[in-house]
Amino acid sequence: MGLRRLVLTTSWGGLQLVGGSRAGEGTVLLLPQLDLAFDPGRAVRGLPPMRTVFASHGHLDHIGGLGYWASQRYLNSMPPAALLVPAAVEDDVRSLLGTLARLEGGRPYEIEVIPVDDGTRHRLRRDISLGFFSTDHWVPTLGATVTWHRRRLRPALAGLAETEIARRRLAGEEVTEEVAVDLLSYCADSGPRLLDDRPEIAASEILLVECSFFAAGDRERAARYSHTHLEDLLPHLPRMSCRHLVLLHASRRYRLREVEAYLDAEVRPRFPGELHHLNVDWE
Numbered sequence: 114m115g116l117r118r119l120v121l122t123t124s125w126g127g128l129q130l131v132g133g134s135r136a137g138e139g140t141v142l143l144l145p146q147l148d149l150a151f152d153p154g155r156a157v158r159g160l161p162p163m164r165t166v167f168a169s170h171g172h173l174d175h176i177g178g179l180g181y182w183a184s185q186r187y188l189n190s191m192p193p194a195a196l197l198v199p200a201a202v203e204d205d206v207r208s209l210l211g212t213l214a215r216l217e218g219g220r221p222y223e224i225e226v227i228p229v230d231d232g233t234r235h236r237l238r239r240d241i242s243l244g245f246f247s248t249d250h251w252v253p254t255l256g257a258t259v260t261w262h263r264r265r266l267r268p269a270l271a272g273l274a275e276t277e278i279a280r281r282r283l284a285g286e287e288v289t290e291e292v293a294v295d296l297l298s299y300c301a302d303s304g305p306r307l308l309d310d311r312p313e314i315a316a317s318e319i320l321l322v323e324c325s326f327f328a329a330g331d332r333e334r335a336a337r338y339s340h341t342h343l344e345d346l347l348p349h350l351p352r353m354s355c356r357h358l359v360l361l362h363a364s365r366r367y368r369l370r371e372v373e374a375y376l377d378a379e380v381r382p383r384f385p386g387e388l389h390h391l392n393v394d395w396e
Contacts, residue, residue: 116141116157117391121357123296123318125261131159133393134361136325136340139174142299142361142391144259147241151257151299155395156181161189165237167197167229169301170254171205179206180213183222187214193223197235197243200228201253229255246311248303251339256307258317259297264289297321302362304336305345312352320355321391322346323362327375331366343375350383358384363392 119130132142132151139155143163150163156178160166168176179196186194198206207226214221229235231247237259244258267290270278282288298317300307308315308322325340326332335342340362350358360380363372372392381388 115393116143116159117393119359119389119391121319121359121387121389123356124294125296128296128319130319130359130391132361132391133157133395134323134363134391135174135393135395136323136362136364137174138365138395139177140362141178142321144297147237147259149237149259150182152176152301153178153182161185161191163194164192165195165197167243167257168199168202168206169248169256169299170199170250170252171202172252172302175302176206179209183210183213183224184217186224187217187219187222193225195225195227197227197229197245199253199255200230203228231255246314248301249306249310249339250302250304254301254303256298256300256303256314258295258299258314261294261296263292263294265292294318302339303341304339305341308346308349315349315353315355317355319357319359320353321359321361324360324380325362325364327363327367327372331364343379347379347383350380351385353384353386355386357387357389359389359391361391363390369394 116131116133120127134140140152141155141157142151143159148164150166152169152175153166154175154177160178160182210222229245233245235243240262242260245255248254248256278288295317297319298314300322323341324346326335326342332342
């Protein structure tokens with residue numbers, strides 16, 4: 114099965130998400146309009162053009178395509194790119210990329226490795242930034258929020274004639290203000306405590322959250338590996354204010370049609386917004 118493709122309505126416009134996910138096998142998410150990828154967990158052809166990649170943690174199903182991304186950019190003479198990683202794994206990732214470059218017999222990859230941590234903000238471009246937050250996983254793991262920075266007329270000036278607003282601007286008065294809109298939050302791998310500890314994340318217009326396990330007998334397994342079980346997610350659904358909820362990271366213990374049946378029966382009736390998923394059957 115190929116990657117799944119979603120175009121989700123936001124206040125910024127239609128935001129395209131291309132990706133696929135299965136626990137233990139690979140998670141990769143592309144945002145082509147922003148030249149941005151989250152978790153290069155598979156070597157997919159849409160990955161090399163992304164100029165910024167964020168790897169949430171060091172598990173192989175989330176960085177398995179990292180060497181492919183760096184190598185393809187080198188082989189195709191693409192410009193330098195940025196790799197954002199948790200500060201806790203920065204040295205290991207630098208070492209990994211150096212080893213891969215040496216094995217290929219070429220010069221070092223033109224990849225700038227940038228360490229980030231809980232609370233770090235990285236400016237992707239003038240109007241878009243990434244903010245990072247710790248998740249509830251058993252190794253150092255970060256999630257990321259895509260924030261749109263736009264300017265609007267100050268509310269106090271609403272209703273004034275354009276000529277009056279122009280006069281005030283020429284006189285040196287600040288007539289606009291910046292508004293920050295959280296377009297998307299990607300929670301990476303995480304247990305259920307994240308939504309309790311950081312409820313503001315669920316107010317992003319798009320929320321991508323894992324739901325790895327569904328059957329009642331897998332509650333202990335989910336807790337052991339710091340993953341989210343369907344029954345952990347259900348109480349949060351009515352309170353979520355996101356427009357779109359995108360689930361991913363389903364365990365291969367469940368067939369894709371079983372996952373979709375659980376979502377239709379248990380999640381869709383409780384969630385007031387639009388429900389989607391990015392689970393795939395990797396070949």
